[in-house]
Each structure stands twice: as C-alpha cells, then as structure tokens.
Amino acid sequence: xxxxxxxxxxxGILEFACQLDNPNGVQSQSTISKSFQDLRSKVTxxxxxxxxxxxxxxxxxxxxxxxxxxSLTEASACGDILQWIESDDGGSKKSSKKKDKxxxxxxxxxxxxxxxxxxxxxxxxxxxxxxxxxxxxxxMPLPLDCALSVTTDERLETVCTGLVEALNKxxxxxxxxxxxxxxxSSFLVPQPFHFQLPEPAGLITVVYPAGVPxxxxxxxxxxxxxxxxxxxxxPYLRRANAFHxxxxxxxxxxxxxxxxxxxxxNIEDAKLYLVQxxxxxxxxxxxxxxxxxxxxxxxxxxxxxxxxQQQGYVETAVPTHxxxxxxxxxxxxxxxxxxxxxxxxxxxxxxxxLNQLLGVTSKIMFVSQxxxxxTKGRELANHFQTEGTPVMIGGGVLAHTILGVVWSENxxxxxxxxxxxxxxxxxxxxxxxxxxxCGWKGPEFWDQNAYYNLCLPQRPKTI
Amino acid sequence: xxxxxxxxxxxxxxxxxxxxxxxxxxxGLLAGQSSPQRDFVVLAVQTPHRESEGQxxxxxxxxPLDDIDVEWVTEHAKQVSRMLPGGLCVLxxxxxxxxxxxxxAQNGLKRLIFAVEKYIIKGRLWELSEEDVTDRVTLHICSKxxxxxxxxxxxxxxxxxxxxxxxxxQTGISSSWxxxxxxxxxxxxxxxxxxxxxxxxxxxKDGLRRWxxxxxxxxxxxxxxxxxxxxxxxSGQKKNPKTTNRQTLPARIFVSDEQSELGExxxxxxxxxxxxxxxxxxxxxxxxxxxxxxKARHAAQAIKRDIINTVCSRVEMFLEDLCINEGSQxxxxxxxxxxxxxxxxxxxxxxxxxxxxxFPDESTADVAERLKEMLDCETPEEDIxxxxxNNQLFSIISGFxxxxxxxxxxxxHVSEIQAENHKIQKPPKYYAVGSGRYSSxxxxxxxxxxxxxxxxxxxxxxxxxxxxxFV
Numbered sequence: 016x017x018x019x020x021x022x023x024x025x026x027g028i029l030e031f032a033c034q035l036d037n038p039n040g041v042q043s044q045s046t047i048s049k050s051f052q053d054l055r056s057k058v059t060x061x062x063x064x065x066x067x068x069x070x071x072x073x074x075x076x077x078x079x080x081x082x083x084x085x086s087l088t089e090a091s092a093c094g095d096i097l098q099w100i101e102s103d104d105g106g107s108k109k110s111s112k113k114k115d116k117x118x119x120x121x122x123x124x125x126x127x128x129x130x131x132x133x134x135x136x137x138x139x140x141x142x143x144x145x146x147x148x149x150x151x152x153x154x155m156p157l158p159l160d161c162a163l164s165v166t167t168d169e170r171l172e173t174v175c176t177g178l179v180e181a182l183n184k185x186x187x188x189x190x191x192x193x194x195x196x197x198x199x200s201s202f203l204v205p206q207p208f209h210f211q212l213p214e215p216a217g218l219i220t221v222v223y224p225a226g227v228p229x230x231x232x233x234x235x236x237x238x239x240x241x242x243x244x245x246x247x248x249x250p251y252l253r254r255a256n257a258f259h260x261x262x263x264x265x266x267x268x269x270x271x272x273x274x275x276x277x278x279x280x281n282i283e284d285a286k287l288y289l290v291q292x293x294x295x296x297x298x299x300x301x302x303x304x305x306x307x308x309x310x311x312x313x314x315x316x317x318x319x320x321x322x323x324q325q326q327g328y329v330e331t332a333v334p335t336h337x338x339x340x341x342x343x344x345x346x347x348x349x350x351x352x353x354x355x356x357x358x359x360x361x362x363x364x365x366x367x368x369l370n371q372l373l374g375v376t377s378k379i380m381f382v383s384q385x386x387x388x389x390t391k392g393r394e395l396a397n398h399f400q401t402e403g404t405p406v407m408i409g410g411g412v413l414a415h416t417i418l419g420v421v422w423s424e425n426x427x428x429x430x431x432x433x434x435x436x437x438x439x440x441x442x443x444x445x446x447x448x449x450x451x452x453c454g455w456k457g458p459e460f461w462d463q464n465a466y467y468n469l470c471l472p473q474r475p476k477t478i
Numbered sequence: 479x480x481x482x483x484x485x486x487x488x489x490x491x492x493x494x495x496x497x498x499x500x501x502x503x504x505x506g507l508l509a510g511q512s513s514p515q516r517d518f519v520v521l522a523v524q525t526p527h528r529e530s531e532g533q534x535x536x537x538x539x540x541x542p543l544d545d546i547d548v549e550w551v552t553e554h555a556k557q558v559s560r561m562l563p564g565g566l567c568v569l570x571x572x573x574x575x576x577x578x579x580x581x582x583a584q585n586g587l588k589r590l591i592f593a594v595e596k597y598i599i600k601g602r603l604w605e606l607s608e609e610d611v612t613d614r615v616t617l618h619i620c621s622k623x624x625x626x627x628x629x630x631x632x633x634x635x636x637x638x639x640x641x642x643x644x645x646x647x648q649t650g651i652s653s654s655w656x657x658x659x660x661x662x663x664x665x666x667x668x669x670x671x672x673x674x675x676x677x678x679x680x681x682x683k684d685g686l687r688r689w690x691x692x693x694x695x696x697x698x699x700x701x702x703x704x705x706x707x708x709x710x711x712x713s714g715q716k717k718n719p720k721t722t723n724r725q726t727l728p729a730r731i732f733v734s735d736e737q738s739e740l741g742e743x744x745x746x747x748x749x750x751x752x753x754x755x756x757x758x759x760x761x762x763x764x765x766x767x768x769x770x771x772x773k774a775r776h777a778a779q780a781i782k783r784d785i786i787n788t789v790c791s792r793v794e795m796f797l798e799d800l801c802i803n804e805g806s807q808x809x810x811x812x813x814x815x816x817x818x819x820x821x822x823x824x825x826x827x828x829x830x831x832x833x834x835x836x837f838p839d840e841s842t843a844d845v846a847e848r849l850k851e852m853l854d855c856e857t858p859e860e861d862i863x864x865x866x867x868n869n870q871l872f873s874i875i876s877g878f879x880x881x882x883x884x885x886x887x888x889x890x891h892v893s894e895i896q897a898e899n900h901k902i903q904k905p906p907k908y909y910a911v912g913s914g915r916y917s918s919x920x921x922x923x924x925x926x927x928x929x930x931x932x933x934x935x936x937x938x939x940x941x942x943x944x945x946x947x948f949v
Binding site for chain 2: 027028029030031032034064066071073083127128129130131132133134135136137138139140141142143144145146147148149150151152153154155156200201202203204225226
C-alpha cells in the first residue's frame with residue numbers, strides 16, 4: 016500500500032434551496048439542476064475559504080492561493096501546516112504519544128468550508144424581491160465531506176485545488192443521487208461516505224441517499240465493484256465499511272482491534288495469519304451486565320457479531336445476553352426458561368446463534384485434547400487467510416477468542432493470539448495489553464487434557 | 479462600587495445649554511458605549527418637540543413629570559438607536575427638572591429607562607450575551623443649580639433600585655476609537671407561507687432571525703487577525719491621547735450554512751408557499767470600539783451586531799412603509815423594490831459617524847432634516863456620505879413579475895414596462911416614506927418632500943394611527 020502521510024478532510028454544509036412551481040412537472044428537474052449548478056459556482060468562486068480546525072489558518076483556494084498566515088504560501092509543503100495546529104492535549108503534534116506502540120496511520124488535517132460574505136463584487140444597496148406564485152419551497156442541508164490522501168511533500172496549493180475539485184465532483188454526485196431518488200417533492204439527503212479501497216483506488220467517496228438501506232443499494236455497489244475491480248464476494252462499500260478516520264473516537268466506547276498494539280512473537284521461519292478488518296472487544300461486566308463466571312462464550316460471540324457488523328454484513332446491533340438466549344429458544348435448542356438464566360453456552364450454541372441472528376454459517380472444529388491444538392496450525396492459518404473472522408474456542412471450563420496465529424509450516428511452531436473475555440476491568444488499552452488480556456500465547460495455554468470445540472464463522476458471499 | 483461614566487466635555491456643554499421652559503421638564507437620550515470596566519458617553523440629544531394633534535392634552539397629573547410623553551421618548555430612542563453604528567447604543571436618559579420636582583425625578587427616570595429599553599429591543603434579532611452590560615444611566619439635572627445626579631438601573635431586573643455612579647468629563651473621549659468597517663453581501667431567500675400580511679411579517683422575521691444566527695456564529699477576521707478569543711484587538715499599541723488619528727480596521731466575515739434545526743435530517747424540508755421574498759444586495763457596516771484595551775471578540779461582536787441591525791432596520795422600515803401603501807394587501811403583490819439605503823454623516827462633537835436610511839425618492843436634504851430633528855444637529859448636506867451604498871437602478875413604483883428562473887442581472891429590468899399593479903393602492907392623500915411613527919413624509923397637501931411637514935403632520939399622524947402604526 017502506498018505510504019500516505021496525510022489525509023486532508025474538508026467538511027461543510029451547503030444549503031440546497033429551490034422553488035418548484037410544480038414538483039411533478041417536467042420543469043422541476045431543470046430547476047433542481049440549476050440550483051446545483053449555482054452551488055457548484057459557489058464553490059469555485061472567490062468567496063470560498065478553508066479554515067484549518069484548531070488553528071488560525073485560513074486559505075482562499077480560488078484566488079491563486081492566499082492564506083491568512085504569511086509563511087504558508089503556494090509553494091509550501093502541506094506538512095508545514097502542522098506547526099499551526101494546536102492538538103487537543105495542548106502539545107504540538109510532533110510529540111509522539113507514548114501510549115501508542117505503533118504509529119496509528121496517517122495524520123488527519125481537518126478543515127471546514129466557509130464562505131466570505133464581505134469584500135463583495137459590487138455595492139448596490141439591497142432590494143426586496145417578492146414573488147407571489149404558489150410554490151413548493153425546498154430546503155436541504157448538503158453534508159459535504161471530501162478527503163484527499165497525500166504525502167508530506169505535496170504542495171499545499173495542490174491539496175487545496177484538489178479539494179475544490181473534489182467539492183465540485185461531490186456536488187455533481189449529489190445532484191445525481193437527488194434526482195434519482197426524488198419522488199415529486201420528496202427529496203432524500205445525499206450523504207457522502209469514504210472508503211479505503213485496495214490500491215490503486217485508495218481513498219474514494221461514494222454518495223448514498225439517506226434512509227435507503229444497504230440492501231436496496233445492491234445494484235449501485237455492483238457497478239462500483241466492477242468499476243474499481245473489487246472482488247465480488249465480500250463487502251467493501253456498505254455504509255458500515257466506511258473508512259474510520261484515525262483521529263475519530265468510537266462513540267460506543269468499545270476498544271477496536273487492541274491486538275494491533277502488540278508485537279507478534281518472533282518465531283523463526285513462521286508467518287503471521289491474523290483476523291482481517293475490525294472487531295470490538297467484548298468482555299465480562301460490560302453494558303452493566305454482571306456475567307462474571309458464566310458469560311465468557313457470550314462475550315466471544317459478541318466480539319464475532321461486532322466483526323460481522325463492522326465489515327458490513329449485517330446492520331443489526333451486537334446482541335445482548337438475553338437476545339442470544341432468546342435466539343437459542345427460538346431455534347428450539349433450549350427451553351424457554353433458558354432466557355434470563357446464567358447457563359453457559361458452547362461453540363455449537365455460538366454457531367446456532369450466528370446462523371439464527373446473522374444468517375452466518377460456521378464450521379466446527381473438534382479437538383479431542385488440548386495438546387492437539389498445536390497441530391492445527393494449517394487449518395487455522397487457512398481460516399485467517401480466506402475467511403479472516405475471529406474464532407470462538409470453548410473447552411474445559413473456559414471460552415476464548417482466537418484472533419490469529421503465528422505458524423511455521425516447516426517447524427510446526429505455533430503461537431495463538433488470544434482475546435480473553437474474562438477481563439472484568441474498564442476499557443483501558445494499557446492494562447489489557449500489558450496484562451495479556453489480549454496477548455500471544457503458546458500451546459501450553461490450553462488445558463492439555465480437555466477437549467475443545469472451535470467455531471469458525473464463514474463470510475457470506477455477498478457485497 | 480458603582481459604574482463610572484466617562485463623558486465627552488462637549489456633551490457637558492450641550493447639557494448646560496439646554497433651555498427648559500419655566501416649570502417644565504426636558505428629557506433626552508445619552509448614547510455611547512459600555513464596556514465591563516467603564517462606560518463612555520459621546521452624545522446627548524434632547525427629545526424633539528412633538529406637535530400635539532387636534533385634541534389638546536389636558537395636563538394629567540399634578541406635576542409636569544406626569545406629562546412626559548413616554549411613548550414619544552421611547553420612539554425617539556428607537557429612531558436614534560437606528561442611527562447609531564455598531565458598538566454605540568442608547569446608554570441612558572437625562573432629565574432636566576426645576577428644583578421643586580427634583581425629588582420625584584428619580585421615579586420618573588426609572589419608569590422611562592425601563593420603557594425605553596423595552597421598546598428598543600423589540601424586534602431586535604440578537605440577544606444580549608452574559609457579558610453585555612445591562613446597567614443604564616439616568617442623569618438628573620436641576621435647571622436652577624445645574625447640579626447633576628447620576629445613577630444607574632439594571633434593566634434586566636425590573637425590581638432593581640438606583641445605584642450611584644460617577645459622571646466624569648474628559649475631552650476627546652472617542653477621538654482615537656478604532657472604526658471597524660466592512661461591506662456585506664446579503665442574499666436571503668425567504669419562503670412565505672399563508673397569505674395574510676401578518677404571515678409575511680412573521681416569515682420575514684423568521685428568515686432574518688436564521689440569517690442573524692449565521693452571522694453571530696460566523697468566523698471573523700479583524701485587520702487580518704482572528705477575532706475569537708480574549709486577545710487584545712490592537713496589541714502593542716501605545717495609548718496616546720494626543721493622537722487624533724482614527725484607525726480603520728477592515729473586518730471580514732465568513733459564514734457556514736450550518737443550521738442546527740436542519741441538523742440530522744434524512745430528507746429535505748418542503749413547504750408549500752404562497753410566494754417568497756428575497757433580500758439581495760450589499761450593506762455597508764461600521765462599528766466603533768473604545769480604545770481602553772478592547773478585546774478582539776468584543777469588536778467582532780460589535781460589527782456583527784451592526785450587520786444584523788442594518789438589514790433588520792431597513793426591512794422593518796420598508797414593511798412599515800408598505801403597511802401604509804398597501805394596507806391589508808401587503809404580501810400579496812409581486813415586484814422588486816428598493817430597500818432604503820444607508821448613508822453616513824459626522825456625529826456632532828465626537829467625530830464618530832451616525833447613519834440614516836434614504837428611500838430612493840429622497841435626497842440628502844431629507845436626511846439633513848431628519849438628523850436635525852432626531853439628533854439635534856445641523857449637518858451640511860455635502861457632509862452626508864451617500865457613496866457607500868449604490869442606489870438601486872429602478873424606481874420604487876415599478877412592479878413586474880419575476881419567475882422561478884430569474885437570472886441575476888437585475889439591471890435589465892429597468893427598462894421593463896411598468897406593469898399596472900392594481901394591488902398597490904395608495905391612500906388618497908398621503909403616503910409615508912420612512913420609518914416608524916416619526917418619519918419623513920411626502921406631504922400630499924403641499925406635494926413637497928417636507929420632512930417632516932409640520933403644518934400637516936397632525937393629519938398624517940391620524941392616518942398612521944388608523945393604519946395601526948402604533949403598537
């Protein structure tokens with residue numbers, strides 16, 4: 016993947032407004048297009064200004080590049096902008112945070128779109144224009160959101176010109192979506208989503224109509240998959256697949272992918288096979304549910320469900336303990352009194368619930384002794400390579416989640432990346448990684464005499 | 479510890495020169511700027527004489543204090559506040575009484591100051607912030623001894639009692655006050671739902687209010703620097719009272735279309751309207767800020783408030799005028815009409831400027847008349863600056879239909895045939911061109927722009943009362 020140091024993200028609201036005499040008439044489409052044309056003129060006019068968030072920097076991109084800060088000129092590299100930005104912790108962005116063991120990806124520079132209302136072209140005093148025909152007055156805020164990936168030495172001026180072009184293109188895309196989904200005077204707000212696609216496409220933006228579920232946008236995605244030459248068996252462009260900007264916090268408070276902060280064990284001749292995509296860490300005591308001692312398999316199941324949700328396969332929320340239990344009753348696996356109990360579940364139940372609630376099928380792998388797990392390197396490596404889903408493993412009296420293996424085909428040496436649902440503390444990444452609640456374990460981790468069942472969820476073949 | 483009012487010496491001269499008829503009172507306004515630490519008074523204007531109408535008002539109470547025409551004083555205050563650029567406002571009132579009435583003067587002043595404040599803020603599109611000073615000054619002058627008694631009332635609290643305040647004279651208080659300027663492009667599309675004229679007013683107010691919020695939230699640069707925080711407006715400047723150079727600081731305003739009520743919508747807001755109104759053009763704005771270590775954001779606030787006030791005032795004046803011209807037909811007509819444009823003139827004494835609004839068929843003579851009446855000062859016509867806003871290119875009377883897809887070039891329509899617009903009905907003899915109750919009128923009987931035409935003014939007021947101009 017091409018190294019990209021920066022993502023410049025420009026956001027702003029532009030109000031779309033038009034007056035329609037007859038929303039169902041033939042004229043209305045051209046009236047709507049004219050309004051979009053006016054908005055495109057607005058963003059190419061001299062009046063637009065980019066402000067860099069948390070900084071005194073203002074840039075006028077359409078006046079041959081002017082900025083409010085003398086040292087930033089057309090020739091400046093875009094990285095120069097960093098010295099002007101105050102980061103939230105008060106220090107300059109150059110001081111590295113000691114918490115992150117690894118670099119967390121490109122630096123995001125957030126910008127906001129503004130319009131200057133001073134320095135007008137003329138100075139004719141205002142008039143009042145009154146129209147008294149019956150009209151439908153349409154107003155809609157367009158949530159513009161453009162992102163550009165660039166390297167440090169890219170010129171700031173080029174970035175700004177690129178952002179103006181992106182605004183123009185986004186308005187054209189929005190016009191298309193608005194016209195396509197309009198019914199009379201009912202207009203759907205066009206919403207932009209960013210997706211990080213494999214190179215060479217990189218960071219792209221797609222506009223979807225608000226309120227239309229992903230299931231109804233299949234044809235749109237098929238076109239885009241063809242256009243960007245994406246595999247046709249896994250989702251890349253569902254709303255849940257939207258790119259998560261490195262500087263944005265997750266509103267639900269769960270940790271994402273704590274494993275990326277760990278260094279894999281250094282085993283000679285071994286390769287790394289990891290879960291693909293994003294999951295949330297679910298564990299004991301979360302969501303005000305005291306499941307200490309009995310809920311570990313439920314939590315592992317929740318982690319797996321979170322994976323399917325965040326990869327865009329399902330839109331339903333991660334199920335609660337009660338919902339999981341109800342699902343088992345619904346499929347006839349358990350009696351109704353199971354709901355509300357503190358009974359354990361195993362891999363078979365996990366498989367059943369994934370099928371019932373998410374429509375996901377899973378393979379079950381049976382291991383008669385814990386010591387045998389060390390020999391399952393190839394199967395697990397294959398699983399992570401093709402499916403890349405988290406694996407739930409239950410045996411003895413414990414359940415865990417396997418997120419990956421380091422395995423040598425030659426020597427057979429193996430290590431397991433384990434996410435432990437038995438953790439009862441808060442969402443403290445430092446503790447979780449230091450104390451091994453997410454950590455690499457050797458084959459001795461398993462109860463050598465107990466038998467184990469593994470549930471290996473399979474990706475549905477869909478986009 | 480009370481407030482301190484630093485007052486220009488020329489104001490003192492004006493106050494000493496006031497003539498009160500024996501046994502009667504003189505009321506008037508005090509204008510200037512308040513800051514958290516101290517207040518500045520740069521202008522004093524006595525309440526203009528109001529010709530009484532046919533019915534002679536019998537003296538109501540036992541004292542001339544009761545005869546003070548509160549309505550008239552508040553109207554004068556409103557007219558004057560429209561003439562003040564940003565940063566300046568009506569700070570209080572003065573009252574000259576004969577010695578025997580001095581005791582009761584305080585009550586009279588209290589009544590007046592609350593009434594004035596209430597009337598001035600009516601229709602205003604911005605709210606006072608936490609930091610705004612809500613103390614207003616009342617100055618009592620004894621006509622015999624010339625003794626001054628200065629007190630303040632907190633107009634936020636109707637139960638507040640008078641607090642003592644200092645009244646200090648100084649020369650050239652505002653001579654070095656920086657002046658912020660900008661010209662702002664306004665283009666507001668306002669849908670009109672319903673068909674009555676009340677609806678039109680309400681829709682207009684709502685539309686303007688939304689725009690005002692945008693301006694208040696806007697990003698502001700003053701003299702090239704951000705005006706956000708507590709940083710000083712002019713850093714590193716030595717305060718030199720001897721210098722009379724007034725700095726002009728250009729302001730730049732940047733808005734975003736973010737509207738919280740449209741927020742997280744998934745579909746467009748569609749209203750069925752009986753029509754729409756569009757306010758379009760450029761307004762020239764000014765604000766002054768004191769030079770006692772002013773903060774950048776207070777300066778930004780002052781210029782933003784001026785932007786909002788100037789658009790609001792013109793629209794108000796225009797709609798009031800329309801009320802007389804069209805009566806109940808207002809809001810049903812089509813057309814493009816010029817809003818009154820802003821002109822500036824030097825203020826008496828302080829070297830600051832005041833403004834006024836000129837309808838298209840008025841001249842600087844009319845403006846001069848109004849300045850004389852409202853601000854009690856003679857202004858040579860050549861000193862009135864009409865160059866800051868250009869005259870609109872068509873007359874107030876022409877009307878023509880405008881369709882959906884109107885293009886931007888309004889000058890093309892000047893040569894349009896003046897459409898017969900039967901809906902605009904002029905009242906038989908008079909029509910008002912101007913604002914508020916005390917306006918400049920084109921006087922029917924003598925067909926001249928006498929503003930005001932004193933010999934006919936009583937009849938005009940009767941007409942205005944009929945048209946329900948008084949609220």
